[in-house]
Amino acid sequence: MKLRAIVIDDEEFARKNLTMLIEEYCPEIEVVGEASKKSEAKEVISELQPDVVFLDIRMPSGAEGFELLEEIENKNFLVVFVTAFKDYAIRAFNASAVYYLLKPIDVDELMLASKRLQETKKSYSESPENYNTYFSSLKELSRNLLNNEQSNRIAISHTKGLKIIEDDTITHLEASGNCTTIYFKDGTRYLDTRTLKTYENILNPSKFSRVHKSHIINLGILKEYINEDGHFAVLQGGIKVPVARNRVTEFVKMLKENK
Numbered sequence: 001m002k003l004r005a006i007v008i009d010d011e012e013f014a015r016k017n018l019t020m021l022i023e024e025y026c027p028e029i030e031v032v033g034e035a036s037k038k039s040e041a042k043e044v045i046s047e048l049q050p051d052v053v054f055l056d057i058r059m060p061s062g063a064e065g066f067e068l069l070e071e072i073e074n075k076n077f078l079v080v081f082v083t084a085f086k087d088y089a090i091r092a093f094n095a096s097a098v099y100y101l102l103k104p105i106d107v108d109e110l111m112l113a114s115k116r117l118q119e120t121k122k123s124y125s126e127s128p129e130n131y132n133t134y135f136s137s138l139k140e141l142s143r144n145l146l147n148n149e150q151s152n153r154i155a156i157s158h159t160k161g162l163k164i165i166e167d168d169t170i171t172h173l174e175a176s177g178n179c180t181t182i183y184f185k186d187g188t189r190y191l192d193t194r195t196l197k198t199y200e201n202i203l204n205p206s207k208f209s210r211v212h213k214s215h216i217i218n219l220g221i222l223k224e225y226i227n228e229d230g231h232f233a234v235l236q237g238g239i240k241v242p243v244a245r246n247r248v249t250e251f252v253k254m255l256k257e258n259k
Helices: 012-025 038-048 064-071 088-095 107-126 130-146 196-202 245-257
Strands: 003-008 029-035 052-056 078-083 099-102 153-158 161-166 170-176 179-184 189-192 208-212 215-218 222-226 232-235 239-242
Touching (some): 003 038, 012 052, 078 107, 088 153, 130 153, 130 161, 170 196, 179 196, 196 208, 215 239
Antiparallel strands (some): 153 161, 170 215, 179 189, 208 215, 222 232
16 A cells, blocks of 8 residues: 655745655655645645655744644654755754655655655554654654754664664664664663664764774773783673774774773
């Protein structure tokens, strides 16, 4: 079954262009409506009950898109933010595990978002309570973007839905193919579909360090560095994480500067 989508953007050309791209490259999505401003968008969403909302984050003020989401009562849809924001905003989007498309729209990114939307919609349909966590994450995203703050809360997409965690609860992260296994202080772990490189960009570099092509560690629980039979960072609980040979000099220098 196709996902029913609404496109919201104050620029008509942008709405028509995105609709055309979706129709041409995303056969699993059907655009059923559009809106140019918040009041109109609320009516269209209420009337058509979409599965997905493609939302311009500048319509026209920076806050209006988030105000729209806050004011809608029945929040049972996914959001794809369409934005010209870069740099800091992308870190915030990724930390909230939301979908976003940068303007001008890249077709490959649009097709990838479409595929992920299908998977997420199926998961959320089986567990509707995930929408509460999802929109809680969007609320956090709104606060961080509008206040230009970096949050220590991260949303993790896992097989059963979405989990919001404090970054201090992470011990280390390990690449698992194109996914990332995240290990926590309580002994649990989660597999996220995002890459380790994404997490390197999300996490605060003053708190986390990529010590290996496959590993990131929480510096707050680092106990020692040893170079016997290899190079290792030893974390609380005796967790040993390898340090790549080409990262040793930089890693040791950082430890000496922060001791």
